[in-house]
Amino acid sequence: MAKAAVLVSEGVVETREVPIFEPEAGGALVRIELGGVCGTDLHMIHRLAYEYPLPIILGHEGIGRIEKLGAGMDRDHAGEPIKVGDRVYWSPMVACNQCYTCTILESSPCEKAAHFAEADKPSWCSHADYGWLPRGMPFFKVPEGASLDAIIALGCALPTAVGSIDVAGGIKFGETVVVQGAGPVGLAATLVANVSGARRIIVIDNNKIRLERARLIGATDTLSLEELTPEERKNAVMDACGASGPDLVVEAAGHLSAFPEGVALGGQAGRYCVAGLWGAAGEVSFEPRQLVLKNFSVRGSMAPRAKHYYRALHLAVDMADKVPLANLITHRFGLNQAADAYAAVTGGEAVKVIFDMSIS
Ligand SMILES: [Zn+2]
Ligand SMILES: [Zn+2]
Missing domain, CATH: 3.40.50.720 (NAD(P)-binding Rossmann-like Domain)
Incomplete structure (x- = not known):
């Protein structure tokens, strides 16, 4: 079983055990290391943003290591060879590439983008120690030696x-x-x-x-x-x-x-x-x-596209030793302190709050 921060009803988050699923063909299973907390998570907790099923795992900013690759997967979405154990960073949107916005406008948001599923179903949400990336979900290899804190420090921002x-x-x-x-x-x-x-x-x-x-x-x-x-x-x-x-x-x-x-x-x-x-x-x-x-x-503008995730990943990696990006992280919690993590975001002291799965 995996561990996850689960929104069970409006305003109520619990740390729960959830199933781990085999990756589908073209997808991947990731052992998540860091998950950023974003203002959107708070919108979801207070059910302000949009409709979604409950209970649901929170989080859409993540970095982790490939645990298993689905059939046919040997490259990331920028064409880099990928193998079990490599670190990856992903865009939480799966564009259908078969709608007017995706194909003709070459824009976003996709009209048929897949949405987060219930907590007991395969989920790519990142406030969990495993993430199931479906076929078509853009993920990119994190260069060896990169600062993970620098990458997650600004998250989806x-x-x-x-x-x-x-x-x-x-x-x-x-x-x-x-x-x-x-x-x-x-x-x-x-x-x-x-x-x-x-x-x-x-x-x-x-x-x-x-x-x-x-x-x-x-x-x-x-x-x-x-x-x-x-x-x-x-x-x-x-x-x-x-x-x-x-x-x-x-x-x-x-x-x-x-x-x-x-x-x-x-x-x-x-x-x-x-x-x-x-x-x-x-x-x-x-x-x-x-x-x-x-x-x-x-x-x-809303809903950055996969290429923007790729550019952001490499911008953070390249700037990590030039500006104190990692220092933007002010709060770090384990999954067992989920409620504290979300409460910290609303405190005036926080710049960036993250989940660090190495904290028990
Ligand atoms: Zn976000
Ligand atoms: Zn589309």
Whole structure:
């Protein structure tokens, strides 16, 4: 039997034993080593995000070693040879590659993406010590000697930032970037801006611990939501970026009020990459005229594709010894402390919470 953190009813998580399944042809069974906790797990615990069956294993960010390979599997999804014992990192989405979005638009989310199954069925959820990766689930070999902590430190936020910034047109050398929110997606966007050669990277949040981490991974300036008025933040951004304003604003705040401020902060011919508002239903007023006057583009994005997971994996591996990525992990729990792990995410002290299956 495997051990897993299982959501049994709204707000109630238990550590349970669940069956281990043989891999299917084209799939793999993974012995999970680290599983990141993401805000989406909390949405699921409080049943805010979308419909899914109960009981269900939580977690969609994982790294582990191949325990068994399904028939026909000898390569990962980037064509690298793979064998039992190799470490892999996976994208939790199985695209069908047979729908209009997948095939014609070459976009996401897939209209027929497989969803998480009940806890007693084969599951690729990562808050467990075994994960069953179905046929078609993109997984990638982790290079030998890579820092696992660095890879899991930003979790699904790194592919999210890589994917969102990609669809918003990327970041060119010498551009100026504002990041709204210094949670994992904002920190990931800061890292992407850093390696892309952004000249100024200005990060806005109200959490001092997170703003400090943002500086460590590339923010050139940080602005407090609490201590500065919107007017003062705007002035600080203009001082840093010049009179035409920032080239790119990345919304990673997940709060509706970020949107009108993001439009107001955006520069002439600037772009606005809206990455964090998927869970923030509701309305907010803003002045559409600003889009016209500034020749301003707004681009929303969700559900990074497999290539973004691959790029994120290698970005984390390559940057692990250049910026203190692994230090973004502030809390580490075993599966037996599942409730504590989810509670830690909502505490103001947490940057990244992970499950480490070596903790009993
Ligand atoms: Zn996530
Ligand atoms: Zn599809």
